[in-house]
Every structure is written in C-alpha cells, then in structure tokens.
Amino acid sequence: MKPLLKGLGVSPGQVQGKVRIIKSGKKNPQFNSGNILVTHITDPSMVPLMARAGAIVCDIGGMTSHPSIVSRELGIPCIVNTKKATQVLKNGMQVSVDGTKGMVKML
C-alpha cells in the first residue's frame, strides 16, 4: 500500500492508532491513550498528551528536535519533517506509523 505520508523516521517502531491533530496551546483536547499525536511541532503544552501517545508525527523537525529526543526516551515511534501531516491527516483516521521507515499508511 502506498504511504499517505513520508518523513524522517527518528524513533523506531511500528504502531497503529487513531489520529488526533493537536494545535499548540489548545486546552484539554480530546486525546486517548495510544492515539497518534499529529502536530506542526510539539511544545511543552502537549507534554501530558505525549506521555499517552502511541506515536508522534510532526510537520517539521530534525533528528534532535524535541519530539524526536523525547520519543526515543519514551520508546514510541516518531516521524518528523513530513511537511504536511496536519493537512493530509484528519482526526479519527486509523493509521499505521512506521518510525523506522518514516512512513504513515492508512488502515
């Protein structure tokens, strides 16, 4: 299956989950444990969500950006520099995130 998105895989592993698009500073967004956190770039306001995320996908970022470092420590897959994750992915989509290959696929 052709991937929906490609980016830089910065924390390995493969998980499946439901997309939640999160905007910076949004108070108490709906977010369940194992959801895929999709955002432009993570910031500390999202830390409570990152702690419960199944994987993280960002529009921008590098190997040593905040989401990349933290995902490796948490042991969850992470893809950065997808350029358009927040445009292509929609809330509620069921996707597979491959942090090793840097690919997001629709399920």
Added chain:
Amino acid sequence: MTKKYPKWIDEYANSVHRLFKNMDFRTLQPLNCFQLHPLYSDLWIRFLFLAIRRLKEKKLAFNKAVEVFPNPTSIRAIIKFLIPHYYNTVLDHKDVDPKKVREVFNFLIKVLKAKNHRDIFAYQENICHTKSEILNIINKIEWYEGNPMMARALGQLYLGASTLINGLMNDWCTDCGLDVWGPYKLSKKYGHSPILVIRDFNYLQPVELWSATRGHRVNHITVYAIYNNVEMKVGYFGCHTIFKGDLAKNLIKYAVKVDGKFLYKLDEIEKLSRSLIKLSAQQYQRVRNLNFEALKRKIIQQEFFQLKSFFQIAGLDYHPPSSFYKRIKNKKLMKGRYPLDTQAMSGKQIDKHFGINTLRDLYSK
C-alpha cells in the same frame, strides 16, 4: 600549509556540521536567539572578558574556577553562541579588541577541556567522568533490576524533567539544567556490551528566574541507567542523544536520585513524572504569557543565569546590566542575517554563515 588557528576550531566545526544537519531551526522556541543576539553581541563579549579578567586578578586556582562553571554541555552551548556573537561584532563593525576576544575563547576552551575528558565538542560522546569516578558510581550506588515497565517510567520522567527545564531556560539555555553523560562502557558482568548512561536535571527550581518555582518540590534529579545491546551517540549537546536499540527491553539496572535521596519504586517514580509533566505545561503557559519585550529581557537573564556562579566568584552581579536592556528595548529581531530556514547546509556554508571562518581569521591575525 600550516594552519595558524588552534586545532579545536576544526574539531568544533566538525561537531557543529553534524549538529546542524540534525537540527531544524524552525522548531526553536520561544524566539530565535540568532536574531536577538546581534543587538548586544559586543556587550556580551566585553562582559565575559571583564569576568575572566576579574577572576585572574583574584589569582584563584584554575581548578577552583572550573568548579563554578556549569556542566560541559552548557559551556559548549555558550561557545556555540559566542562564535556568532563575535561574527556579529565583525559584521556590525563594533569596536571589540581581537586580543580580548581570543582571551575569552581560550579561557572557555581551557575550562571545557578540564570538564570533558575527551571529544570536547561531543562529536560522538559526552564523557565527563574519569574511570575511577565511574567505578565509584557503580560500586556505591544501590542498583535495582531494570524491566520494560520501569524503562517506560524513566522515559516519562525524562519527558517531564527535560520539558520543564526547557520551559524554565528556553531552547537556547536548556543545557544549563540538562546534560546526558555517556556512554560509559562497563564490564561484561552486566551483559555482552553494557553501557552506563547518566541523565542529569539540575536547576528545576531557578527561583531567581521564575519566582513560581519556589513551590516546586524537586530541584535536582539524576537518573542512572545501565543498558545492554544499546548504542548511544551524543551530538554536541548532551540532550541530543541518539539511541540504537530498545531502551525498554535492554534496561539492566537503574537508580534515580532526587535531591540526594534515591527512589526505586515504580509508583514513586510515576508520581514524580506526573507532577513534572503538570509543572512543565504550567511553565510553558507562563512563557507564552510574556509579551515580546518581556520575553527578550527574560532571554538575556537566562543567558546570564547560566554563568551565575562564575560571575559571582569574579565579583560581578549575575543580573544583566541596564546597558543590555537598553539595547533590546523596542527593537525588532534582526531577521535575515542567518540562513535559518535553509536545511541541509553544507559544511562550507555553515563555516561561512555561522562565524566559523571569522573565528579562524581571528586567530590568524
């Protein structure tokens, strides 16, 4: 041809080429300091020179001076920004004496060499302990058996503590309160290829910068972890760790020290992580609530705060002088000087655009 500049500049350049390759400048918060620094670069260099001169006049033993400096990554961060600071003074034709600038760089490099035992710009690793210090840590700490659940809890602890530090010190001075040391190779009694990694979070309560942290219950956390079959690389900054291998499956032993007291129970560590995660979100809100003028002032205060003990021992106030505030008041950021939106710059481009060539020239004069 013999190079006229010291060897450390090429070592620095190699490390920074890799650092920039792995970074995305667009992600740095809360504003881009490369664009703020040109407003006061000459003042910062002169202040550092004054502090070093005062320290030398006091004839304090060098090893005593080294003790008051922050962790090695923080010194590397200060050097990394000092080079563009100097570049700014050249571009803006500021009257800064090259001899004095060299004296500042030479002093900071000497301190860094005293703190870092090899690979001073952390091209691959961040080795800040001697073999005997590591042996001491291994033998004196009471180690507990690692397991995947505990490894995940330590990951959550890293998330909470590192993000809180990041909010307290901003992306540009984070290293003042966070360093990751290692990998320290250990004997085979722990497995096939065991390493010790030490994650250190200090200054979780910088009351001088943020009075609200007076209520924080924790100031200093150190996480000791022994992994097997895990590769670790560090890229310039201690917190820029890249691991290969599964941290959860391969955590062999661990110990967590919080303000001098060891914690081992899963529920205690999880409770601490939850509290830090909550504090980090609150702290970020405080940063977001600052207006642009207050944010610029805070960034200068954070830059000074990194060297608080050094300035104090030199007999100087660690609060920025009013001349710094005057320089930034009602001034816009200087956008366009640094190619911060360009990704995948070549080494030559980095050398040119981030002051490394200018630094080489400084030593060739």
